[in-house]
Amino acid sequence: DERAAETRFASAVERDPDGVAAEFQKRLDASDAPNVYETDAAKLLSPDYNPPGASDDEAKEARAKFNTATHTAANAIVKRAFVKKLDELAKLPEDDPRRTILVTSGGVAAGKGYALKNVPGAADVRAKVGAVWDAAGEQNATENPWVLKEARARGLKPVFAYVDADPREVWTSPTRGVVERAGKVGRMVDARLFAESHVLGARNFKAFMDQSRGQADFIVLTRRGGPVKQLNAVPDAALAVKPKALRRWAVDELRKSNAPDFVKRAGVVHQRVWRTRRAG
Numbered sequence: 001d002e003r004a005a006e007t008r009f010a011s012a013v014e015r016d017p018d019g020v021a022a023e024f025q026k027r028l029d030a031s032d033a034p035n036v037y038e039t040d041a042a043k044l045l046s047p048d049y050n051p052p053g054a055s056d057d058e059a060k061e062a063r064a065k066f067n068t069a070t071h072t073a074a075n076a077i078v079k080r081a082f083v084k085k086l087d088e089l090a091k092l093p094e095d096d097p098r099r100t101i102l103v104t105s106g107g108v109a110a111g112k113g114y115a116l117k118n119v120p121g122a123a124d125v126r127a128k129v130g131a132v133w134d135a136a137g138e139q140n141a142t143e144n145p146w147v148l149k150e151a152r153a154r155g156l157k158p159v160f161a162y163v164d165a166d167p168r169e170v171w172t173s174p175t176r177g178v179v180e181r182a183g184k185v186g187r188m189v190d191a192r193l194f195a196e197s198h199v200l201g202a203r204n205f206k207a208f209m210d211q212s213r214g215q216a217d218f219i220v221l222t223r224r225g226g227p228v229k230q231l232n233a234v235p236d237a238a239l240a241v242k243p244k245a246l247r248r249w250a251v252d253e254l255r256k257s258n259a260p261d262f263v264k265r266a267g268v269v270h271q272r273v274w275r276t277r278r279a280g
Contacts, residue, residue, distance in 0.1 A: 001122065002269075003049035006069040012045075013073045019078040026080070037082040040187065042074035043067070060186030064266035067187050069275075071138060080134060082151060089130040090154035098130030099156050105205050106163035107198030108189045109178045111172045115163045115221045122219050123246050125159050129265050137197035138189065141204040146275035148216055160212075161207045161219040164231075164238045167198040171226045172257075179254060180200040182263040191254060192270035195247035202238035208236070 001055055013020050024042050031041075044050040049066040051058065083093050092099050104112045104123055112134065116122045126132065133147055144160055151158040171178050171194065182188035189197075220231045247270075254267045 002066065002069040005046065006073070007249065009046045009070050009073040013076055013132050017076070017080055020077050020256055021064045021084065024077050025084070025148065025243065034131075035130065036134050037078050039071065039075045039136040039139075041077050042077040043070045043187075045077065046070045046074070060184075061158070062260045063186030064182060064188040064262045067266060068190055068193070071136070072190055075136065075139070082131065085131050086150055086154050086156060091273075092130070094155075096130075097128045099127045100125070101131045101133065101147075101156055101158050102126055102129045102130075102145060103133045103135065103145065103158055103160045104200060105135050105138045105141040106137060107165065107167055107170065107201050108166040108194045109176070110137065110198070111164045111170075111176065111223055112161070112163045115223055115228045116161060119221055119230055120220075121230070122161060122221065125161075125219070129159070130156075132271045136280055137201060138193045140197055140200040141202075141208065144205065144208045144212075144251045148212060152215070157216070157219045159219065160205075160209070161221065162202075162209075162234060164202065164220070164222040164224065164235055165198075166224050167246060168249070169240065170198070172253055179263060179267070183259055186262075188263050188266035189268040191250040191267050192243075192247045194250055195243045197236070199241045199243040199246060202234050206234040206239065211274070219263060238270070241264065 024045060026046070027039070028041065046066065049063055049070045051062050052111065054062060086101070089099055089101070104116065106112045114127050133143070135141065135143055141162070148158055169177075174180055178189055178194060220234055222229050222231055222235055224235070251268060254264055257264075
């Protein structure tokens with residue numbers, strides 16, 4: 001079922017990439033955040049992930065089941081729409097603040113939107129920019145060089161923001177955790193992808209920031225230990241975690257939780273697809 005849904009969605013994009021991107025942009029224009037480009041929003045174009053006429057429970061199960069399967073095609077849709085948006089912004093006058101774009105990175109459910117709203121300087125940037133590339137945590141901050149290249153090619157100014165959070169709290173929090181959220185909305189992230197997003201994402205962002213200073217502006221925020229704080233660099237606590245250990249811990253916590261069965265199954269996609277089972 002997962003492979004069939006992946007194939008249907010990818011094939012639809014391949015048949016008419018511009019048409020699918022245009023449909024996404026149409027829906028985005030009618031949304032509450034018309035300048036925010038995020039992969040999860042494009043998954044709603046998949047009738048497997050977002051089945052028409054489904055009940056609330058059926059919709060949640062579908063979004064859990066097909067979240068990973070539809071991710072790559074959704075990411076391709078949003079990238080195409082985003083580049084077209086950059087073409088529009090490049091035509092604005094040189095002094096127009098909308099020629100600035102904001103690029104956000106962070107582990108899955110790190111709370112990028114919340115953090116950016118609660119730090120004055122970051123909140124100001126978000127309110128004025130022409131577009132926001134709200135990177136999916138699963139991309140592990142690998143898209144930043146691409147965004148920088150596309151922005152510079154059009155004379156646009158990119159601001160890159162990284163939001164750090166304690167991944168163990170993010171996974172298990174009873175009010176804003178990944179597992180808790182999935183029970184409410186259905187979209188569940190696989191434990192391996194979750195772990196890598198917080199560990200590899202932090203390392204990749206640090207490497208990119210170190211290599212790209214002078215070419216763009218950078219903001220680093222952390223949600224660890226209380227109110228959101230602005231930092232000068234990605235914290236050592238984020239860089240020191242081992243992804244395999246975090247993934248195993250996340251699987252164990254998921255198994256012990258009271259999450260619905262469809263959430264638990266979606267959280268271990270890696271065991272069926274990438275064969276990363278614990279020895280013994």
